[in-house]
Amino acid sequence: MCQIESEEGVKNVNEIIAVDGMDCVMMGPRDLSASLGILNDPANPKLKSVMRMAEKAVLDSDPANGGAYLAGMATAQDKALDLKARGYHVVLGSTDVSLYKKAVVDEVNAFKA
Template sequence: MPIRLTPTLRSRLESAHRPLAGMWVCSASPLVAEICAGSGLDWLLIDMEHGPNGLGSVLAQLQAVAAYPITPVVRVPSDDSTVIKQVLDLGAQSILVPMVSSAEHAANVVAAAHYPPLGRRGVGSALARSARWNRIPDYLTSAADHVSVFVQIESVEGVEAAAEIAAVSGVDGVFVGPSDLAASMGLLGRQTHPDVVSAVRTTFAAVRSAGKPVGVNAFDPATARAYLADGAAFVLVGADVAMLARGSEQLVADFAGTSPGFRESY
């Protein structure tokens, strides 16, 4: 019986009847990734840019979530073509590339993710999990069907070029990062500032005018709902490490120091 690969994020978005909700996995823990994968969320973002992830930990997380009906996406640390090739060979089918600010940059990212003649991805599928060690029939000729490429706009320059970036053939969608966008606008740490929100909405309109889905990072529930109302097709609404940090802090607020006998009851 032939092995089948799972749908990409591009495919999930094409068939979705509602926006897709997801969360970050930044802990580099396969166990945590598996817990999150069983949550009922639509997608997970395994982060190599700011999370302590290497190829080994990304592989382990992809394997851990493979048993669940959730779509994993790997954010690579940069547009480095070697890293993109390696992550795809690990079996990542959907990638997100940060800090893309021009159509030329986006085209280079697309080329790094696809085999010739579409791009310049190095050929090693017989040795790699991507093709399940040549157990996926005709993987080399059908690889473009199994790979989706998303780029992240998170600068003033990226906002200005958003329509051109989204229009690049092979860019399957655009994800907006309000945190770095705020920093590029001189509003560090103020991602819900009205000017930042306006820039995000401008990007939404430009990307959608090019016929591509647009997503955004928004941990604040009210902000996330507002962006969904503005047309976001996919959102990230939390992160494993942030949830653990805030949850453990809530335990302190609820118990530590509030009950004189609590610490003695251990």
């Protein structure tokens, strides 16, 4: 499994999928937005367009014939059901940043108690 999180990764998605043993490709929209110079603009049409290009390439690869599964993270902009509707095979219910934030907030609250 790998994560596509840069413009270069999107440009090379077909080559990445073709790597022997590459069974799953995860999209990284936040890092991809940073790579495109539009961090903190998750609704930007350029990001959406680039994401769709990469998603299509992965979905067209067909895991049953040596291609890869498509994975992603539910976000405020792309809910789990949105990703499912676009064909994602695997959807994480949260992002790493939000999980870290929750852990830190829980620790601070426990300390205050």
